[in-house]
Amino acid sequence: MKTLIASRPGGPEVLALAETALPEPGAEEVRIRVTVAGVNRADLLQRSGRYPPPPGWDPRRIGLEYAGTVDCTGARCILRRPGDRVMGLVAAGACSEFIVVPERETLSIPANLTDVAAAAIPEAFLTAVRALWDEGELTPGEAVLVRIATASVGLAAIQLAHIAGHPVAGTGRDSARLDALRALGLDHPLVEGGGMVQRARAAMGGAPRVVLDLWGGGRLSENLALLSDDGRLVVVGLLGGNRDTLDLATLLMRRQSIRTLTMRSQPTEARIALVRRFERQVLPLLAAGRLTMPIAQVYPVADAAQAHRDMERGDRPGKRVLLLATAAD
Ligand SMILES: NC(=O)c1ccc[n+]([C@@H]2O[C@H](COP(=O)([O-])OP(=O)(O)OC[C@H]3O[C@@H](n4cnc5c(N)ncnc54)[C@H](OP(=O)(O)O)[C@@H]3O)[C@@H](O)[C@H]2O)c1
Missing domain, CATH: 3.90.180.10 (Medium-chain alcohol dehydrogenases, catalytic domain)
Known part of the structure; x- marks a missing residue:
């Protein structure tokens, strides 16, 4: 063969x-x-x-x-x-x-x-299920932000979270591509760029309890700033790189956690x-x-x-x- x-x-x-x-x-x-x-x-x-x-x-x-x-x-x-x-x-x-x-x-x-x-x-949807519920521990009504919504795992995650009734925000580089995802359940499209934390808060009316991150290195502080107190950051992909730095004091004060997974x-x-x-x-x-x-x-x-x-x-x-x-x- x-x-x-x-x-x-x-x-x-x-x-x-x-x-x-x-x-x-x-x-x-x-x-x-x-x-x-x-x-x-x-x-x-x-x-x-x-x-x-x-x-x-x-x-x-x-x-x-x-x-x-x-x-x-x-x-x-x-x-x-x-x-x-x-x-x-x-x-x-x-x-x-x-x-x-x-x-x-x-x-x-x-x-x-x-x-x-x-x-x-299989890869996109099984990964999204694990990220949202096993690692993200989403409970009914909690909001989630998917960073990058236009990636395959992102496309799966926004649909699954939407069907389960969660408010869903998602990021991407291209506003037309993001807008098209409204049909799949993306409530709040956010184009990558400056002021992300303020724009996400304004669009979502608060901070999400879960951030599903496919980018990795370079956005760790911003992802934690996006997240609510007691929130869970689930790092799934490293498109942006493997390395970053972390302010442990802020992590502790806000009682946030960082989860990871590999399939x-x-x-x-x-x-x-x-x-x-x-x-x-x-x-x-x-x-x-x-x-x-x-x-x-x-x-x-x-x-x-x-x-x-x-x-x-x-x-x-x-x-x-x-x-x-x-x-x-
Ligand atoms: N931990 C695990 O077990 C697991 C499982 C599955 C996937 N992953 C990882 O998760 C990440 C996403 O996987 P995926 O299959 O969802 O990816 P994908 O379908 O290939 O999508 C990646 C998307 O990233 C966006 N992007 C933004 N900046 C980019 C850049 N500089 N170069 C290339 N793409 C860029 C592009 O969307 P726009 O052009 O719209 O911005 C692109 O469509 C990967 O790192 C993958 O290895 C991990």
């Missing part, structure tokens, strides 16, 4: 399709014929050698999220049957014609979603618990057409290097996905 690999750490040009052995599922695993895989910034970092997967995963194999069809099941599988349409996350190697995963880590694809639409769901370093049982909860709470919303993830562009897997280049440029919101099988639409 073919697998997308980084032949050595480097730029998009190191991506190549390699012939690898067909994986055999263990007793509680299923083998999935992948039709479409999502592209994520973590893939770009892994490709360049800066973000290896956890031990046990091949650091050359690229891809965190997939959609496809169950090809065969292990001896003790009870949830899945060959032919089931499934989507989900892996720690590496989703851009392969076949993968094996624990059957309990797979999510059913709602009938209204194509495989292209499904491959864009792929979670233990398997924690991943499974999140997926099963997602199936109960979020899948029905996807099936009802109440959640969406815009697709920025679809590429054949042979054009993976171009997809990585386009993502590095970051010129368009939404997910980029790679077709592994021509049958996917």
Whole structure:
């Protein structure tokens, strides 16, 4: 079978399709014929050698999220049957014609979603659920500010928070892109720039209890200033860099906390618990057409290097996905 690999750490040009052995599922695993895989910034970092997967995963194999069809099941599988349409996350190697995963880590694809639409769901929406409720501990009615609302995780977070009844503010660089997000539930679009704390307070009528941050380095003080007393800052992405400084006295006086998360370093049982909860709470919303993830562009897997280049440029919101099988639409 073919697998997308980084032949050595480097730029998009190191991506190549390699012939690898067909994986055999263990007793509680299923083998999935992948039709479409999502592209994520973590893939770009892994490709360049800066973000290896956890031990046990091949650091050359690229891809965190997939959609496809169950090809065969292990001896003790009870949830899945060959032919089931499934989507989900892996720690590496989703851009392969076949993968094996624990059957309990797979999510059913709602009938209204194509495989292209499904491959864009797991990373953004599972991350947003963890950030808002597990780490952010949002309780009913609390306001949330998503910094960057136009990022994929941001797009997922604003929709989920809105449907759950939370007032939602979100930032971005482009006012037209932000305004378009009102249709997805963004109550208060805030263009990045000076006076952010005052503008956010004025728009929201106070300070949010949770800030979900995808930017990281350089905005820590501002994020804490944006946040209410007792608020939770959830740092999920480091687009702006890894380093910052912190005034611990202010943090203590305002009783704020800083939380973080990574999806792929979670233990398997924690991943499974999140997926099963997602199936109960979020899948029905996807099936009802109440959640969406815009697709920025679809590429054949042979054009993976171009997809990585386009993502590095970051010129368009939404997910980029790679077709592994021509049958996917
Ligand atoms: N911790 C975890 O487990 C986890 C999980 C998922 C994602 N993440 C991280 O979260 C971050 C966001 O991920 P994502 O998938 O949501 O990102 P994405 O879909 O690629 O969106 C990133 C957005 O950032 C905005 N942006 C602002 N300044 C930028 C700049 N200088 N260069 C490039 N883009 C810029 C762009 O929107 P505008 O042009 O509209 O401003 C762009 O669309 C990444 O750092 C990712 O690695 C972490």
